[in-house]
Amino acid sequence: MTGADERTTVRNPVVDRRVRGEALEGGAAGLDVAALLARTGGNVAAPVRESQGGARSMDAGGHGAALPDETGPAASPRDADALAAAVTAVANRFTATPLDPDADFFDAGGTSLAAVEFVAALARELDIHLDLDTVFFDARPRRLAQRWLADHPKAASPQRNPETEPVTDDLAQLFTDLTGADRLPLVAAPDRVAPRRILLTGATGFLGSHLLLDLLRHSQAHVVCLVRADDDQDAVRRLEDAVRRFALPWSREILRRVTPLAGDLRLPRLGLTEDQWKTLAAEVDSIVNAGAAVDFLRGYPSLRRTNVLGPLTLAELACTDRPKPLHHISSLAVFNGTDAATLNEDDPTAHVAALPIGYDRSKWAAEAVLRRAGEHGLVVTILRPGGIGSHPETGAHNPRDLNAGITAALLRFRTAPGFRYLNAAPVDWVSRVTAEIVGTPSAWGHTYHLTGAPTSLDQVVAETTLGGMGIRVQHWEQWCDDVVRAIREEPVPELESLAQVLQSPVARRQLAAMVTAPPASAARTEAFVTANGLPAPTASGAARGRMLAAMASFGPQPGDEPYLRFDETLTGTVGPVGSDADIPCDLRLTLSVASGAQVLAARTLDVTGELACARLHDEPLTVEGTATVRPHDGIPLRHEVRHPLMHYRLTLRDSSGGEWWLEGYKFAAARRRFVRQLGTQVIEIGRAGEPASYRGEVAVPMHTYLPDQIDGIRIDPRLPERQQRLAKLLWLSWFGGQLGKGLMEPILRVGIDLLDLRRAARKEHRR
Template identity: 75%
Template sequence: MTAQNERVPGPAGRVPGQTERVAARHAIIDRRVNGENGSTGMDIAALLAATGTPSRTAIERTDAPAEATDTGATLPAASADSDPAPPADAAGSGVTMAPEPVSPGLTSRAERADGGVMATTESVGEGVSRRWGLDELATAITAIANRFSRTPLQADTDFFDAGGTSLDAVELVAALQRELDIHPDLDTVFFDARPRRLAQGWLADHPELLLPQTESPAEDHDDLAQLFADLSGADRLPLVAPPERVAPRRILLTGVTGFLGSHLLLDLLRHSDAHVVCLVRADDDNAAAERLEQALRRFALPWSREVLRRVTPLAGDLREPRLGLSGEQWKALAGEVDSIVNAAAAVDFLRGYPSLRRTNVLGPLTLAELACTSKPKPLHHISSLAVFNGAEAATLAEDEPTANVAALPIGYDRSKWAAEAVLRRAGEHGLVVTILRPGGIGSHPETGAHNPRDLNSGITAALLRFRTVPGFRNLNAAPVDWVSRVAAEIVGTPSAWGHTYHLTGPPTTLEQIVAETTLGGLGVRVQHWEQWCEDTVRAIEEGPVSELESLAQVLRSPVARTQLAAMVTAPPASADRTAAFVAARGLPAPATSGPAARGKMLAALAAAGPRPDAEPYLRFHETLTGTIGPVGDSADTQCDLRLTLSVAGGAQVFSARTLDVGGEFACARVHGEPLTVTGTAIVRPHEGIPLRHETRHPIMHYQLTLRDAAGGDWWLEGYKFAAARRRLVRQLGTQVIEIGRAGEPASYRGEVAVPMHTYLPDQIDGIEVDPSLPERQRRLAKLLWLSWFGGQLGKSLMEPVLRVGTDLLDLRRALRKEQGR
């Protein structure tokens, strides 16, 4: 789900509305980050919440996968390019790719353990801080940034490319204002985190701080100019002949430690005879193998000697010229692989294009260079439906023109657009390029593996928790197992190469979501997306709900909300070419609708459980009266049960057939005062199979706890039975019960029944549905309940009759067999 927005870079290349922050906010960040004891370990979630600063990325400090799988929209976290890697070189081999000049600077965090550059503030006039030259300020920022990066960076190296995380960025901002008295905005750091660019931006915005006789720095944050400069790299690719159209035998796969990439690896191994070379960001091949194993195990995928036998882990870096390989390694790789699959991407829609371009644009360009080196090779690129954000098409068709790049709202969308543009230009040089565009990538239906940073997953979790959903037109998504299976089949089918495929299932509409969740007993409310954002953030904060904190951090960000806004107007994606290919190859359709998907939804609802303070989805009352007596004696004491049976969600009964029970029990023989009742009732327990030594079939099983005001406990167990006899309706209301002290055998036994005059007003007319639901949903919920519950009871009443019929048939067969002797 990606956003449509009118924003384009404003003056100085910044996105309007993102760069104005109050300096005092950063002072608070400074104090919170460093504290009185100098600790920097405070949780960024609490830090940002306290300061009111919108979070621009996920809060975990983690060694994230080197290649994050592109789902079109994710909860920002440690991105695809957050692992250790050397700073970028100026150019690649054979293809000039927008060189980034290297500036001198300090080179390691260890060398700065004593504080690095501690620039002091000079008073050059009232209210005016120290004055700087551009190179001097860039060097000072570089020195401080190196304390928080995982690998050394120079003045023209992106902070996130050097392994910086969002928490590191907060600490960097605090250190810059404390030590250099400059106050760059967090949004500015995310847009372009190269120290020289930060220096340029600050001095351009504060010319009074520029040293005299120093040339005014040019503000060159124009990411569109940088984007088109990057595209020109494809023009220097050589002309090549088409590759041989045969199934690949040795495949280079990038992004293998990401969510889609790891599943794609297994599908390539399962459904082809190919050997797969896996490019993994690591110090050496052994470390690459370890990272690969960890990634597969993290997503519940098998790892064995058989997998390793057909896989070659290769330590490299997609962001580097020639993938960070030596000349000999590059040449050998170009000669041995006969297909390239790029599933790697830096997936972070809060970073600007300049911060994402090395992984998302220059990386595919390097792979295109590899595809043209030695023998020609087909290149399969995992793109995203994000390239359509801002487009006005009624349907997102596979051959529909992508959006105007200036209309794309964020750097991530632009980087994906630029990657496709680069590869289209490469195709003009003879390269065979296949574009695969997923939308949202859902969890694996069998293992439950999912991408926890995926925005779709976060919204679904919030839906299950808070029973609300933002209004939208369409969700274009498919489960990861289907996306990877179809992608692997395309890679292995030469006749399918060279086209664009949308790896999405049939679009899911808001009406479908409401209908299926209503059927599941969820009863969601639909809100305008802005109101949904506000209410969801507030609910997470008030909870608190730690597992949804990442979603809250995203929803606090105005930029993230523009991404989410696409849900309101996003047109449906069509996948005619993909559908035809799937049908021709006999592949299954994605499980995105129909009974199978509904079953998954119900299972998810059951696993999610009810909110502690939630109004019951549905409830009704049940009154029972009768007599009990000591075990072994006749029943002689009147007792009454006044119960309320409730359902927190439809899945509670549809999957587990369980109802919550509360109420009151009154019986003078058990206790002088009424006892409080809590417990559960199970509909058709044991699937209606008779209990041991019983011929009656159980209709319902009550397991209740009775408690007095002093805390004394009793247990009550009751069964409603069906037998092959008349008075069927009476059987539905009669319950055989046993009662005993907690931890002791039964002391009392008896029978209670529902008075016939109370059945209709209590259990039919008296059904109450959550009043917060719309009236139409309340009516539907009541009808669904009566249909389901009546069906279960009817089945229970028929089971004894069917059993008698079966027994009679068995007896007849036995008699015939006996007579035939």
């Protein structure tokens, strides 16, 4: 935006704040972020709005709160309370619900992109210049005011000394939070029986939505879902929206076994009334906590209510009325900063002071709280995923997860940070194993790593090369700089949130810990998976292709060099349908693959070129379409004994816009001339929207095979030479294997038919 349009619009208090917050998180304002980030650095644009006299905004109670005149900076010196009130008034324009000076901006529904706008507004209206890391660390308006006054003592009122109100020490706050577990009562062990009524938090999240469906599929339990919502009807709507967002099914049958309950994990007693709390404590017999604030920019003070006090409240619920087991989704982040050679399930976690960011510390503190709760008799199961990957079938993924962002950058820019190991598993496997543990009483009370086998950097390079996405490996600092630059230069709005994270020194510390992480061991999980007949967290080639194809929006873009291409010449004759006339027909085609995901997912190649047929048109026609390898998995067409090897669907156009269609098959049959079958194509041609008017046969001349389809294979020149050679070898192996399989299918079918005839003859002979 430029000129007058660059002015930021003030939110109308009557507009639904949650809708605005969700729009920001979804990237609707992504194109404005670069400008907003620039504004936070000093030079500020026009005032946020015109006003007559003093501007006013809504305070926490919904009343007008006076702000300094927006024609210039606020006058100094400043009183801490007055400044906190002014910061609160500005913050309330960017949150989903009103907040007071001691409430967290993000807990009130503020988003990462809204925080950028908030910082810009503080600089523009109050002349308070805060960096984003300060806001993310502790986003309570009073603390922001105190921090600014501590850094600018000359601006403070003489009667108020900012040093008497010290900035929050997150470690001191963390250890204070741990003492909350000491107030839990002593309880007896719960009954070791499969749960019949489960309380699930975080069901609107990526893992939580999948976990909800797995709990329903693999148990008879009824599930109560705690959902942050205005009321229970709103909770139903938000839960349905979340489930559908991740390509999961939703039906009345699901709702019959699910009770969405409006509440809030951040609030005392989950924001429930006394009666609701007592009823919930009496009715549920198992608690599963998949709720968490996952934000690598926010500090511990900003995350503690959700990630630490929330689990503590659930522990209190588990101790109320009859004892209940508590299953807590933690994270391998509790090991970040450790110098251990491997991460075993029963190993001590990292020293809390070594954890690089607030998110890691909040997950560490939650585990510490629950360990203390276990000393009071509570049965606690800790489940630690690493990276939670996309669903291998649907491709559903969490677009705001750092691992998903790195994968998206890999697919879009074909570059990855140099790391030792990736400890990750697809979401469907993490969810399935979690649901099985929840429903298996003998598995309770232990720690499980839900990671599968660690993946090395060499494995990732090999798999992406096989998938047609050869990558460059860079030092993580250089990778951060290059990815941010690429996102901003193109631009790529859907990756704007990743750029914001990678610009933060705090988040970079998290990335540094990730790339040096040792491999995780999951011996207990592997034993449980084997004992219960669960699948391993591996994706087949086809499933991996579908996953990559589903994320293709980050992959090769229009105008990019194809991953692989080669030429094919076909020459022969066609004639009018019902006629014996032979009309020469030649095709000169180029077959290409944009990425390996294209062939893994659908065995499809892109086709371009031209067709020359004087009877059809005086000039050559341009060709565009697709060719499918082993269509229908080689099953014969109806009333056919030949098995399809390849299926061409092409559109033909002349220079004036006239259009034809061409459909052709290469078939395999039980005969000796294998090579001839590979190159011969039976074709039909017709005018667009009309039946076929020409039929014939074209074939690849034998002398063109080697120069065109083997020596003539061209690989994306951006790939290193070694990866180009490997890509060519892998393509020939795959393509040759597919065609070889297709040639064998009719022979095998004949063999089966002969066996059937022999069996029938024996049966007849016995009669």
